Amino acid sequence: MEYEQLKLKSQLCFRLYTAARLTVGAYHPYLDPLGITYPQYLVLLVLWEQDKQPVCDIAKRLMLDTNTVTPLLQRMEKSGLLLRTKGKTDTRQRIVSLTEKGLTMREQAKHIPECLSASILEKMDPVEELAALVPALDKLIEGLSER
Template sequence: MKDHLHLNEQLCFPVYVFAKEIINQYRPLLDELELTYPQYLVMLVLWEKDKQTVNQLGEKLKLDSGTLTPLLKRMEQKEFVSRVRSTIDERSVNISLTEKGKSLREQAQAIPQKMVASMGISIEDLENLKNIIHKITNTRK
């Protein structure tokens, strides 16, 4: 009889190890841009659509404002984004890319291809994995 409490029987463990490995592979690529992985995710969202509220970013990235606010402050210090309190609702803070943040996009263009190459599996396998993850987490648009 299988013991379902063995580490090798757990789905969560290889997912955890995989997540750590992916972030470790991103690190040297992002160090060149002076970004952490969570900051890179913020930039991806802003490169898609500039000027969003902290709440909008939090919804898209599945992060609460307590996590996002210090991260955005550090990004503002690096002059990648600007944070401006809304004049309509002072509880709301608008996040926009600076010129430096916009220009970083060009430097980041090669990151996805470098990540795919570093994994050593086919694009089809990666797409299948991503689709399965979206199915489980229900994060597909």
Template sequence: MTNEKPADDSASLLLDQQLCFALYAAQRAVTAAYRPLLDELGLTYPQYLVLLVLWERGETTVKELAAALRLDYGTVSPLLKRLEAAGLVRRERSARDERSVLVAVTGRGEKLRERAQCVPASLLAATELAEAEVARLREELWQLTRKAEAAADRSR
């Protein structure tokens, strides 16, 4: 048995020492950096993410869209309503499965894709991040995501 005192745990409860807070602050800052770029397109950041999935995958179900965005149906549905009201997407029941709703980009949404092509490069320029730095950060964040999801699954 040693006579060592336990480590001081007070530092573990400092806000700036929290991984979750650093991620939260970074997410808010990145979203704020996107705002002027997306304002030019008439989109919010979550709407932009929805369109990114649809531009990449084409017509998809609401369920698949929600899974790709890691959001629940109740969060995706209002986003889709606003995008549909803006004429950027269309929703319709699947002929094969009435329970399933399909979402697709409209012609107007496809035209917006052309204007959105400059957003990723503009964000890099605005943040002064090099492509290699972004790639490294993205990979580290995806690793963290996988580990956090596994930890959450273990605790269920």
């Protein structure tokens, strides 16, 4: 059939797109009580690993551009999770630092990865398939991000 390749079921990207949406959705029960979104959670993960980073470093870790990250950080500043202060050595930079609220949220969030793993693993038996996913996604990301 001439258009066989245009069938939805043969599309890898649609699977990725759907899996990503559904997985982010699975975080809702845990992030809603904290009053944060999934992208905001990612920012917190980065800052919990290392506080006081310029916007561009956060963007690099998340593989996003500043035009996505800046408004995200502005909303997070507004909700009291972090501060954006002018850089001293490089005044173009905005150094992002966690507030007390942002820091203490780490404690409330520390069980989220386990909860998510549990609920995903519960539905992904056997584990081997899950394990196969990670290196394949890494390779895909690496390939698509290289320039």
